[in-house]
Amino acid sequence: MRNQDWKLKYQDLKLKFHDAVDVAFRLGMEQGLQQAQVQQAQQQQADAQAAQQAAMGGQPGQPGEDPNAPPGQEQTDGSELDQHIGQLEGMLGQSQPGSPEQAGLQKSLNGIKAFRSTLKQAYELKKSEQAIKAIGKAMKSPFTLSKTATKNLTEHGKKGLSDQERIVEELMKSMSDEEAKAKDSIAKTLDYEQLLKG
Amino acid sequence: MYGISSSGKEAIELAISKMFDSLAYKFLGNIPKLREKSPFFSSSPAFSLAHIFIQALNNKEPNIFERDVLKSILNSSYGYIESLKNRTSSNVVESIDALVKEAKLKKEYVNSSQVNEVIAGEMEKARGHLKLIAEAETTKTRNLGHTMYIIGDAKDQGISDPVCFYILVRDGKACFECVRLHMLEDGVTPRVWKLSEMSMGWHKRGEDRPSACGEHPFCRCSLSQLQPGWGFKGGYISFISPTHDEYKKQRGEDV
Numbered sequence: 001m002r003n004q005d006w007k008l009k010y011q012d013l014k015l016k017f018h019d020a021v022d023v024a025f026r027l028g029m030e031q032g033l034q035q036a037q038v039q040q041a042q043q044q045q046a047d048a049q050a051a052q053q054a055a056m057g058g059q060p061g062q063p064g065e066d067p068n069a070p071p072g073q074e075q076t077d078g079s080e081l082d083q084h085i086g087q088l089e090g091m092l093g094q095s096q097p098g099s100p101e102q103a104g105l106q107k108s109l110n111g112i113k114a115f116r117s118t119l120k121q122a123y124e125l126k127k128s129e130q131a132i133k134a135i136g137k138a139m140k141s142p143f144t145l146s147k148t149a150t151k152n153l154t155e156h157g158k159k160g161l162s163d164q165e166r167i168v169e170e171l172m173k174s175m176s177d178e179e180a181k182a183k184d185s186i187a188k189t190l191d192y193e194q195l196l197k198g
Numbered sequence: 199m200y201g202i203s204s205s206g207k208e209a210i211e212l213a214i215s216k217m218f219d220s221l222a223y224k225f226l227g228n229i230p231k232l233r234e235k236s237p238f239f240s241s242s243p244a245f246s247l248a249h250i251f252i253q254a255l256n257n258k259e260p261n262i263f264e265r266d267v268l269k270s271i272l273n274s275s276y277g278y279i280e281s282l283k284n285r286t287s288s289n290v291v292e293s294i295d296a297l298v299k300e301a302k303l304k305k306e307y308v309n310s311s312q313v314n315e316v317i318a319g320e321m322e323k324a325r326g327h328l329k330l331i332a333e334a335e336t337t338k339t340r341n342l343g344h345t346m347y348i349i350g351d352a353k354d355q356g357i358s359d360p361v362c363f364y365i366l367v368r369d370g371k372a373c374f375e376c377v378r379l380h381m382l383e384d385g386v387t388p389r390v391w392k393l394s395e396m397s398m399g400w401h402k403r404g405e406d407r408p409s410a411c412g413e414h415p416f417c418r419c420s421l422s423q424l425q426p427g428w429g430f431k432g433g434y435i436s437f438i439s440p441t442h443d444e445y446k447k448q449r450g451e452d453v
Contacts (some may be wrong), residue, residue, distance in 0.1 A: 017445045116211075148365045148433045152388075155421050156256045157344070161367060163253055163334045164418075171225050171332050172325070178217040179321050186294070186317060187215035187310055193206045195298050197307035 028080045081116055085109065200302070201295040210294065211287045217285035225332060226272050229319070247275060247339050254343020264346050271342060275335040282331065286324040290317060334415035344421040345410045348393065351423060360423050361445045362396070363388040364408060367418040375401075376419050379408045382448065386433040390424055413422050 088109045095102040143151045145158065153161075202210070227246030251268050252260065253423065260268060269369035293316045294308075301308045352360035364380035365388065366372045372380075382389050391408060429438040429447065438444075445451075 145367055149365050152365045152422065152433075152435045153420055154256075154422065155365075156253055157365070157422065160250060160253045160340050160343070161418060161420065163245060163250055164340055167225070167247070167250065167336055168329070168332045170245060171430060172220060172329060174221055174224050175321075175325055175328060178220055179317075182213045182217040182321075183314060183317050185216075186210050186290070187313065189206050189209040189213070189311060190202070190298075190308070191295070193203060195202065195301075196205075196313070197309040 025080065080117075081112070085112055085116070088112070201299040202291070207291050207295065210291050214287040214290055215283060218279060218286070221328065222276055222279045222283075225335075226275055247272060247335060249267055250336055250339045251343040254340050255347050260346075261350075263409040267342060267346060271335070271339050275331070275339075278331045278335070279328070282324060282327050286320055289323075290320045293317075293320060331413055337412040337415060337417050341410055341412045341421050345393070348421070348423040352393075355425075357426070359392045359394050361426075362388050362393050363390045363424055364420055365422055367420060372419070373414065373417075375403055376413050376417060379413065380419055387430045388433070392445065 088105060092102060092105045092109060095105060115164070145153065150158075187196065225247060225249035231424070248268060251264075251271065252258075257265060294313060297308050297312055297316055341357055346360060348360055352358070364376070366376060366380055380389055381387065393410075395407055397405065397407055397409040398408065398410060398411070401413045412419065424435070424444055427437060427440045427442050428435060429444040430436065
């Protein structure tokens with residue numbers, strides 16, 4: 001026990017603690033992204049309430065309003081990352097203007113804000129992709145065999161079903177091509193009869 | 199009032215006719231009735247109604263009876279397409295003629311966009327009907343092919359009236375009529391029928407027996423034979439015992 005290096009042990013524990021905080025933060029972020037849709041709705045509601053309070057002449061110190069907030073502070077959206085950004089902004093407000101500490105903090109803050117923006121963009125993109133997929137699915141559901149049909153149907157039965165889908169699809173595709181040809185031919189006839197304008 | 203000339207109308211009818219003949223050929227495959235009409239139909243399409251029938255027969259060479267069944271299927275399908283062709287052709291000619299007459303009364307000319315709009319409207323209607331014909335005829339052909347296959351197979355086994363059942367292909371998407379006719383009350387076990395009990399014509403909603411042609415145009419349920427000794431476990435076909443008779447079991451006759 002006496003030979004134990006307490007400083008090393010402290011540093012080791014500190015490192016583990018930071019790792020745990022980091023992992024927890026990341027997990028929280030992922031969860032937060034998954035629930036962002038719900039949060040967005042809640043956020044809109046909260047924003048509406050805040051706007052209503054502001055319109056009614058809310059008192060300083062009320063929730064959602066920081067009297068010490070520096071000008072140009074962005075509105076938070078309630079996520080964990082935003083809370084941290086808010087904390088950093090608070091610290092930045094308290095630090096001396098022009099000091100190297102403030103410059104460092106400002107740089108970190110900008111980096112985090114950029115990171116948040118990238119995350120938001122990626123999330124929005126993912127949401128749009130999901131929406132497009134859902135629209136595509138709703139437009140034409142792919143032909144799939146049920147579990148029992150897969151087992152009960154013979155191979156030639158399965159082949160017959162997929163061929164049926166293919167034949168109908170190809171016929172309808174051909175109709176579009178043939179329709180264009182017929183239109184062209186009719187236009188020529190009307191033109192020959194001098195019934196068409198131009 | 200003078201609209202399009204009779205030769206002009208004939209030319210329009212010919213354009214529509216060519217369109218439908220080409221579609222019919224692509225859909226039905228090599229049938230003499232169409233081949234004689236145009237020298238352009240020189241090769242058989244890869245996928246056609248005839249292809250579905252052969253596929254349903256397990257890709258075997260059709261015998262004389264099966265050939266005859268296929269011929270009658272193709273002829274009746276062509277009949278439906280021909281009637282659609284005649285109707286569409288008359289509709290297009292009449293609509294364009296009316297457009298021309300109206301323009302002439304106003305001392306104007308029709309423009310191509312007006313004509314295209316009229317044709318597109320008629321073609322949209324024709325497209326819906328053609329899809330319905332294609333769906334109904336492919337379903338009928340597939341199921342009749344299966345029926346012919348079942349009859350041949352049963353004959354080889356010495357079974358005069360084979361026990362059949364329909365396989366619901368789209369669980370959860372099957373219509374009420376298909377579920378009612380093809381499944382038992384438990385909603386899992388397929389209902390079995392003797393082939394002689396089945397109707398051989400188009401099914402009418404509410405009838406108490408299924409049709410060998412399928413129940414409706416977009417039906418994907420497939421006819422299959424249940425071999426003696428086989429039954430169902432949780433909806434899956436499985437061997438029960440050599441003496442098991444699923445038909446008698448379902449009808450309460452196996453006491």
